[in-house]
Amino acid sequence: MNTQVRKEAPNHDKLTCYTDYKCRLPKCVDRYNAWGRDRERAIANGTWQPLLDAEPVRRHLLRLHAEGITIYRVAALTGLTYKAVRGFTQHDYGNAAPRRYRVTREVAAKILAINTEDHTPGLVHPIGSERRFQALVTIGWPTIHVARRAGIHPSNRTSIFQASRMKATTAQRIAATYDEMRHQRPARHGVSATSIKRAKQQAADRRWPPPKYWDEVGAIDDEHFEPMYRVTRREIVAQDAHWLMTTNGLNKEAAAQRLCVDKSYIDHAFRQHPQYAPRAAA
Known part of the structure; x- marks a missing residue:
């Protein structure tokens, strides 16, 4: 492995x-x-034309939005990121990036292929919205402030992520709120120093990735992507050794050989991450 x-x-x-x-x-x-x-x-x-005018794409997105198909829904249907689709209708909040005026043929074809007859507003996976909430906590925003800005009742700020699906319109509101709040300082919006410190500590304890991490990996809405933020090699070895020993029935020496590490390395890994140590580790 x-x-x-x-x-x-x-x-x-x-x-x-x-x-x-x-x-x-x-x-x-x-x-x-x-x-x-x-x-x-x-x-x-002499027919090479990699980029096209994005105006038809922008107008199509506005028509879809008027019919209830949100930008977030378009992103889910096309496999594009929310930020990439949104860039055709508005600039990037807090950055100097202007609205996108050029588009590749491939991207244009995906967006223009969506029509209101085949795709009605629906439900989406909540993982992207949950990750956006968590990322804002890492920079000091308490979840209650995020919920209020997104138009979500504070008492529902965690329960909405527990269902297997959520409304696409709610997901888009959260995404827009995230794009705004990630470039704002909580202290300038009435959040106390104590609340900021508590929020950051909560995120650190739970190893929630910050916005910069999601900018790099570009998979904030991918439900199949497992973030590896602050995951050390030793923890990965502990996870893999646990899997080999409990699933394949290998002892510690055999697991170490399979992972190309010394048995002592697995011992250290299990001591640092006891949650992965099998009860009867050989």
Whole structure:
């Protein structure tokens, strides 16, 4: 089993998987090579036009929104990030990034293919909204303040994440609130120093990733992505050794050999992370 902490691609259906995450799965390599061949042919024929005017995409998104299909819903249907889709209708809150005026053919085709007849406003997975709440806590925002800004009753600020699905409109409100609050200082909005310290400590104790982490990995809405924020190699070894010993029936020496570490390393890993130590560890 692989015990190294590395940056995994949040998906395997885009060119960024190959170019940005150095993924070399056969299907990803084939996709990249096919794109390269198409590009070379188009250049030779004088038809290469990688970017298009994004105005049709912007107008289509506004029409969809008017019909009740939110930007968050479009992102879920197309596999694009919320931030990427939102960029066609408005600038990035708190940053200098302007509205997007150019778009690739692939992205334009995905968005323009959505219509109100086939896709009605629906429910989405709550993981992205929950992670946004948690990320704001890491920079000192108590969840009660986040809930109020997002138009959510404070008493519901945790229960809404316990269901398997939530309203797409609620998810979009939370995403918009996150984009605003992440660039604001809690102290300037009436949050006491004690509350800020308590919020940051809560996030640190639970190892919640901050906004910068999600900016880097780009998978805040991916329910299948497991964040590795502040997870050490020793903890990963403890997890893997636990799995080998409890699932495969290996003893500690055999598990160490499988993980290419010394038995003493597993001993240290279990001492630091006793929650993974099997009760009858050999």
